[in-house]
Amino acid sequence: MKRRLLLVDEDTASSSMLMQQLVDSQWVEVCGQASRLDQAWQMLQTLRPDLVLLGEIRESERGVISQQFRLAFPHLSFIAVCSPQDLMWEPFFRNLGIWVVTKPVQPGQIEALAMIPQSVGITMPKEAHRPLSSQANFTPAPSFSPEQQLVAETPLESVYSAGEARPKHLITVYGPKGGVGKTFLSRELAIYFSQQKRGEKKLRVLAVDLNLDLGTFATTLNLPRTPNLFTWVQEIDAQLHEWVKRQGRDPLEIGMEEWQEYAAGVRLSPADIEKFTVTHVESGLQVLTSPRDIRHSFEIRNYHLYLILEALKQSAYDVIIIDTAPDTTDATIQALFFAEQVVMVGNPVVDSIENIQRLLKLLREAEYPEERIQVCMNRLQRKEMFTLDEIRAYFQLHPSKKIYPIPDDVEVKKSINTGAPMMLQQGRTAAKDAIETLGKALLPEESENADGPSKNKTKERPALLRWLWG
């Protein structure tokens, strides 16, 4: 039987050409051609393809699209079409179980891939896809089953469909080296935002510690570590188990891939997030902390994180700051892809600079939108071996792009040890001014729906310049 292929590509000419070339194929039948994401979602539902070819879609990243498609339609196989430069990103796709071919696509390649037996061989019993409308905490994911009319009324129905559900200000603080100040800056930025107002109301801010194994965000604010991310994961698992049992199945017999498929059928309720956060009373900041026990972190799977990040994105928080580990695990990569903005933190030391450069290269090759990245050099001293201009040139940053400097400050250590954030302390210091400057660039005051860093020059500049150049 021929396998049904859906072509998703803005480049309609190349889709049409491929379609023609495959007209006489014994193995593959092109069942549809979409040039936009909303069309693709529609066709996935109505045409039920077996295979999806992901070409260029500028409104979103392919990594995110394929994750979403896969979670909603676990039976699908994916082929990503890359430019030869994109091939650097291939391990990431491969990790997600997606095949990668380069342009120009040869019909023979597609046929060969279509003949490979599906990697996810288990097909879901139909009932398993039935929405769980009786469960308060789970909202069925949209657009995955013929019964989807049942969920058509849910307000989240359109979330996946066209990308029109704008995410909140999800900011990921990342840096490919330990000890550069990610956790310190995440804390200070989160506290800074929690003191800002929109109109009369203080912003609702959530900080998430995604250092799953060795996170210390809670410690830097003297907060308890219960509840935490793992508490949430346990609840997700408990609900999944109950659901599976109701289908007459034994949870112990279900393998990882199948759990992932079940997870694709649920949607966490953003309103539940607060059950798993702790509150920093002095600032009102809420914190979703990492697990207390390292072993708990081993039980957090990619699909848990995906569901959690989706829920965060749909939540009512005005700003969400994610502190990350200095690694390239799936948790961290997901945090980069879900983020609207990334603060890339480094120190003015060669190893840190080298790794940022390597990471920027990787992200560029993955066509990650660079305007989302704000580079921040932390712990600058009055005299450094490298100037910011030199560092900027090394990173090949766009001329309009600023590097945000944060001075080295002896008070930082004390403020971490005592759990007293600098941004709640009285008086002005160069470090506080610098953090505020970064905060304002991330979340411009005047615009509520700013979809990027501020184009305005910040007012603090003279003070900073004075500090930088004596």
Ligand SMILES: Nc1ncnc2c1ncn2[C@@H]1O[C@H](COP(=O)(O)OP(=O)(O)O)[C@@H](O)[C@H]1O
């Ligand atoms: N601007 C700064 N000035 C002085 N010390 C700093 C500064 N930023 C960070 N530090 C020191 O570096 C240490 C590591 O910072 P941390 O935020 O935990 O790094 P990361 O999260 O990147 O591993 C902190 O405990 C603090 O003592």
Ligand SMILES: [Mg+2]
């Ligand atoms: Mg840290």
